[in-house]
Amino acid sequence: MSAPNAVETGQQFRLTFTLNKKGSNPDLPPDLTSNFDVLMGPSTGQSTRMQTINGKTTTEISYSYTYILKAKREGSFEIRPASVEIDGEIVESNSLKIQVVKAQSGQQQPSQNQQQESQSRESVSLGGNNLFIRLELNKQNVYRGEQIIATVKLYADPNIPVSGFDEVNLPTYEGFYTQDIEMPQQINFNREVFNDRIYQVGVLKKTVLFPQQNGTITINPFSMTLLVQQRVRPRSFFDDFFSGIQTVKTTITSSPVRINVKDLPPQPANYYGGVGNFNVTSELSSADVTTNDAVTLKLTITGSGNIRLIRNPQLQLPSDFEIYDPRATDNVRATDSGMTGSKTVEYLFQPRFEGDYVIPSIPFTFFNPASGSYVTRSTPEYTLRVTKGTGDQSASIIGGRHREDLQLIGQDIRYIKQGNPMLKIKGSTFFGTPAFYSLYAGTALLFILLFIIYRKKARENANAALMRNKKANRMAVKRLKEAARFMKQNNNEAFHEAILKAFWGYLSDKLGIAVANLNRETAVENLKSKNVDDPVITNFIEIMDHCEYARYAPSGGSEARSELYKKAEQTMSRLEKQIKR
Amino acid sequence: MTKYIIHRLILTLSGIVFVLNAYARDSIQVIWEKANAFYATEEYQKAVIEYEQILDAGQESAKLYFNLGNAYYKAGDYNNAILNYERAKLLAPQDEDIEFNLRMANQFVVTGIEALPQPFFVRWKNSIINRYPADSWAAISAGLFMVFLLLLGAFLFSRSASVKKLSFWFGILAILLTAFTFSFAARQKEKIDNRNHAIIFCPRVTVKSAPSENSTDLFLLYEGVKVEISDSLDSWKEIRLSDGNLGWLPDSCIVKI
Numbered sequence: 063m064s065a066p067n068a069v070e071t072g073q074q075f076r077l078t079f080t081l082n083k084k085g086s087n088p089d090l091p092p093d094l095t096s097n098f099d100v101l102m103g104p105s106t107g108q109s110t111r112m113q114t115i116n117g118k119t120t121t122e123i124s125y126s127y128t129y130i131l132k133a134k135r136e137g138s139f140e141i142r143p144a145s146v147e148i149d150g151e152i153v154e155s156n157s158l159k160i161q162v163v164k165a166q167s168g169q170q171q172p173s174q175n176q177q178q179e180s181q182s183r184e185s186v187s188l189g190g191n192n193l194f195i196r197l198e199l200n201k202q203n204v205y206r207g208e209q210i211i212a213t214v215k216l217y218a219d220p221n222i223p224v225s226g227f228d229e230v231n232l233p234t235y236e237g238f239y240t241q242d243i244e245m246p247q248q249i250n251f252n253r254e255v256f257n258d259r260i261y262q263v264g265v266l267k268k269t270v271l272f273p274q275q276n277g278t279i280t281i282n283p284f285s286m287t288l289l290v291q292q293r294v295r296p297r298s299f300f301d302d303f304f305s306g307i308q309t310v311k312t313t314i315t316s317s318p319v320r321i322n323v324k325d326l327p328p329q330p331a332n333y334y335g336g337v338g339n340f341n342v343t344s345e346l347s348s349a350d351v352t353t354n355d356a357v358t359l360k361l362t363i364t365g366s367g368n369i370r371l372i373r374n375p376q377l378q379l380p381s382d383f384e385i386y387d388p389r390a391t392d393n394v395r396a397t398d399s400g401m402t403g404s405k406t407v408e409y410l411f412q413p414r415f416e417g418d419y420v421i422p423s424i425p426f427t428f429f430n431p432a433s434g435s436y437v438t439r440s441t442p443e444y445t446l447r448v449t450k451g452t453g454d455q456s457a458s459i460i461g462g463r464h465r466e467d468l469q470l471i472g473q474d475i476r477y478i479k480q481g482n483p484m485l486k487i488k489g490s491t492f493f494g495t496p497a498f499y500s501l502y503a504g505t506a507l508l509f510i511l512l513f514i515i516y517r518k519k520a521r522e523n524a525n526a527a528l529m530r531n532k533k534a535n536r537m538a539v540k541r542l543k544e545a546a547r548f549m550k551q552n553n554n555e556a557f558h559e560a561i562l563k564a565f566w567g568y569l570s571d572k573l574g575i576a577v578a579n580l581n582r583e584t585a586v587e588n589l590k591s592k593n594v595d596d597p598v599i600t601n602f603i604e605i606m607d608h609c610e611y612a613r614y615a616p617s618g619g620s621e622a623r624s625e626l627y628k629k630a631e632q633t634m635s636r637l638e639k640q641i642k643r
Numbered sequence: 644m645t646k647y648i649i650h651r652l653i654l655t656l657s658g659i660v661f662v663l664n665a666y667a668r669d670s671i672q673v674i675w676e677k678a679n680a681f682y683a684t685e686e687y688q689k690a691v692i693e694y695e696q697i698l699d700a701g702q703e704s705a706k707l708y709f710n711l712g713n714a715y716y717k718a719g720d721y722n723n724a725i726l727n728y729e730r731a732k733l734l735a736p737q738d739e740d741i742e743f744n745l746r747m748a749n750q751f752v753v754t755g756i757e758a759l760p761q762p763f764f765v766r767w768k769n770s771i772i773n774r775y776p777a778d779s780w781a782a783i784s785a786g787l788f789m790v791f792l793l794l795l796g797a798f799l800f801s802r803s804a805s806v807k808k809l810s811f812w813f814g815i816l817a818i819l820l821t822a823f824t825f826s827f828a829a830r831q832k833e834k835i836d837n838r839n840h841a842i843i844f845c846p847r848v849t850v851k852s853a854p855s856e857n858s859t860d861l862f863l864l865y866e867g868v869k870v871e872i873s874d875s876l877d878s879w880k881e882i883r884l885s886d887g888n889l890g891w892l893p894d895s896c897i898v899k900i
Contacts, residue, residue, distance in 0.1 A: 475717075475744040478682050478710040483675050485702035491835060493781035493828045501785045509792045516800065 065141070068161045068255045071133050074101060077141070079127045079155055083148050088127045091142035097162075098139075103129030133162040161255050191259070192219040195266075195286060195316045197233060203322045207337030207368050208431040209400045210271040210321065211243070216286075217261040220253070224262075228287040228311055235271055237279045239371060243268035243396040270401045272337075272368045273323040285315040326429050330436050334375050336428030338367010338400075344424065344441035352451035353416055359409040361424060361441060366402040369394050375424050377409045383419075384412040413448040421446055527574050534571035535638050538564045542631060549623050557623060558613040561630050565605065568634065572641050582606060594640045601633045671697055675707075682710065687718040705735035705776075712744060721751040722866050722898075726842045729869065729900040733835055736773035752867035758885035772827045777835060780828035784821050791817035841882070841897035843868045850890030854879030861890040870897065 065077045079088065088104055104127040111122045127146075133139075138161045143154040198213040214232060218224050245268060254263040266286075273279055292310045326337070340363050347358040363372060374388050389410070394403035413419060421444040430437045492498055541564030548557035570577045573588045582603070589599050608626060678693030694711040712727035728745040735741060761769075775783070794814035801807050846866050852859040854876045864870075873889070874881035880894045 473747065475713055475747045476740045478679060478713045479706040479740070480679060481706075483672075483697070483702075483704050483706050485671065485697070485704045485707065488698075488701050488703045489835065491781070491832050492778040493832045498781055498785070502788055505785075505789050505792055509796065512796070513799070 065131075065158055065160055066253050067159065068163065068253045068260045069133055070163055070260060071136055074130050074132050077103075077129045077131050077158075079104075079144055079146065081125045081127075081146060081148065081153075082122065084123075084125050085146040085148040085153070088146045089144060090129070091144050094131075094141060097135060097137075098131040098133055101130045101132055103127070105129075133160075136162050136164055138162070163255050163258050163260060191257075193217070193222055193224075193288070193290070193312070193314055195284075195314055197281060197284075197316055197319050199271075199319060199321065202320070203324070204273060205324050205337060205429065205431045205434070206273055206276055206326055207335065207371065207429065208273070209338065209367060210273070211398065211400060212269045212271050212281075214266040214268075214284075216249075216264040216266055216288075217254075217256060218251075218264075220260060220262050222262075223291045224251075224264075224288055225291050225309060226289040228289055229313075230266070230286045231284050232267055233281050233284040233316070235269065235281060237273060237275050239272040239274055239368065241270040241272075241370070241394070241396045241401050243270060243398065268398065270396045272371065273321060276323050276325045279321045279323055281319045281321070283316050283318050285313055287311055287313045327434075327436070330427055330438075332375070332425040332427045332438065333429070333436065334373040334426065336363070336367060336369075336372045336426070337431060338365055338369070338428065339430055339432065339437075340365030340367060340369075340426070340428050340439065342424070342426045342439045342441055346421065346444045346446070349444060350447050350449075351413065352449050353414060354412050354451050356410055356412050357446065359411075359421060359444070361407045361409070361426075362404055363407075363426065364404040366400050367428070369401060369403050369405050372405055372428075374407050375426050377424055378422050379409075379411055380413075380419050382414050384414060386410040413446065416448045416450045419446045419448060420444070530571040531574070534568050535634075537571065538568040538634055538638075541567065542627070542634065545630070546627060549627055554623070555613055557627075558609040561605065561626065562609045562613075564630070564634070565602070568637070572637075589637075589641075592641050594637065598633060598636045598640060601629065602637070605630055605633060671700060671702060678714075679710065682714055682717075685717070687714045690714040691718060691720075703730075703734070705731045705738060705741065707731075708734065709738070709741050709744070712741075712748070716744065716748055721748050722842060722844050724748045725752070725867050725869070726898055726900060729840065729842065733838075733900060735776055736831070737775060749867070753865040754863075754868050756868065756884055756886050759887050772830055775827075775831075777828050777831035780824050780831060784824035784828055787817050787821040787824060791821055838899045839872045840900045841870055841872055841880075842900065843870065843892075843896055844898050845896035848892050848896045850882070850888075850892050852890060854881070854891045858891070862888060864892070869900075872897075872899070 064080070066075050069075045090100070094100070107126040107128065109124050109126070111124075113120045113122070138159065141158040141160060143157050145152050145154050147153075195214065195216050198215055200211045201208070204210055212233075212235070216224070245265065249264040249266060251262040251264045254261055256263070288311070290310050290312055292308050343362045343364070345360045345362075347360070348355070351357055359377065361375065361377075363369065369392055374390050377385075377388070379385055386409075389408045390405060391408075392403065392405040394401055394405075423440045423443045425438050425440045427436050427438040429435075541560055545557050545560035545564065548560055566577055566580055569575070569585050569588075570580055573580075573585075573592070575584065575588065586599060586603070589602070605626065612622075612626075674693050674696055678690045678697075681687070681690035681693060691711065691714045694707060694714060697707055698711070708727045708731035712724045712731060715721070715727060716724035725745065725748045728741055728748060731738070731741045732745065772780075791814055794810040794817055797810035798807055798814060801810065843864050843866050848864050850861045850864055852861050868884070870882040870884055872880050873883045875894065876891075878894050879891050880897060881889065881891050882897070883889050
């Protein structure tokens, strides 16, 4: 079913049903007559088309039923499907929309005559409302990066025959990233209603725009020159010989268009500049590899929006992987619904060491202008199992590996100190205080004190020796007297012991040697060092021998004892004389 | 009787003073903890106020100055941060953290001054002296003196010739070291007492050739620079930069370390 999509009230138009088979009993939609008058119909037509392709002939026959209708009222009407019976089956047609506008002044009830007349009249004036170009945008309030479809349309009064274009300056979209939508070369004119008037509308260009800056962006006016055929009033006789139709050049200019671009809300992490509606998928080339195998993670972003302007999302890999720059390819189509397509990012990396690694998911955040918010889509996590490759391969690579330097990510001051603040009075130090100096003085004094005490003690000890030296002779005499007493009592053992005691005690005091340390050898040695005469020493030794011998084995009588006593007395007095200080 | 009452009064007063003192010490510990807590919760301004309170109570320590410097640093007041780090360094010249944070804070100083190179022995001497604060040197000196006395005793009373010889030479070494460390301690103490260094606090100050407004402009200094005060006249201070430049500036522009 076909009909013009816009008509004026009172204007006649055709409604045609086309069938590829012969049918019968065409039935118009039931409510058609409430809005339209059926002036005539159905008139049937038949057309046959024969095609011979490679010697094979096909025949196509189409049948048409045409009604002539007239709109009763203004408005937009839907013509419901009509039905027709074909071979006993009822087939329904598509439905149509027809917009009915008010009849244009001067063209009311266009009869055959009037039409004739209007054609002979001077053509409708160019410009103004009759002929203009317009930039149509599907949105005027957008977010930065949101896509807008801009359509350049030529509007012409149906009575202006546009024969061609001379010069076309299409708009320059400054401040936008643009993507042209592919259009057929031939410009088709459609009837369209604009401001309650019917125009022939030709779409010259369609472009997808992505605003790149905030604020109001103005698209400057653009112009084009058209060739329009115009009938001119014959001014001279000769003109009649010619057709009377002239081709006139006329330049028309569009009016500027403003677009309000809103800034995006604060951008979250993982935002890579995507505005639109996207989906992400990913694919890992292999989950089970050996070291130094190349692994590819393929990330595909599909959807509609500014796909070309999306930066490559970041992939956080373990740091000891060899990572190559990601490779991105995009496959984008600009259509009437905007820019759609896909962007594929391939991350290539080589694991260096064996182990199980987790390849984290890649969060991809984009701005959805429809909801006015950020949306995050993530790829799944992968586990990569790396087994050891052939030995020498990895060895050669490790040999060539350079050590990574420690990388400082940030700098900050060291943290405050905790614990006891160890406060002191301001400016006070231990140095210079009386306590400090008294430490020196005190230790020095203590030292001197100790020194003095030591010296005194030493002197006293020395004095004690002197005293004993002085007293030695007296003590010896005393002991000898005691011996004499034992001699009178005939006490043999006590007598000898007393003499021994007298000598040892005397030597001990005189030589300054403790009795315990004194024996015959030391005594002789000391006596010699004191320059005592040898005969005296031999006497001394004889007395010692005799005493020690006679002490246990009583021998001799009182004479022997008195002789020994005399000898001891003599030796003693000689020793006393000879031992000098 | 009156004597007795006065006696009691003095006793109670001294008791109160003692209690107050203990209370003050206690509350300072509390303030310290509070300030550290403020720092931990990143309320640096409040931490600064608390630390300053301890300083106002007449107490100081390297740790306190260090933490105060940190709080100033985090609050964005780099002049005060440098000042307090320098003060902390005076009390604990050996502390590596202070040195590090001071270097961090000095990154914000606009004026770059290249210090005059010092002869190696001066550098060595300074690095040795700065290894310990005054009190540590003092303690070392006193300790060495005692060692000297011990060696002297060994020299005097020992009968063995080798011990006498050893103790003699080590004793001389000990008394020399005592003298040296004493002088080091004196040096450190002098630094604390004299405080002849200062930090520029004016955002921008013109250094003059003489202590008067009309004298020749010599050079410009920006805030945060450490200078040595070499002389003063009225409200003017003669300063010396580490690169050897001399000049006068009003003392309202500097804060002594």
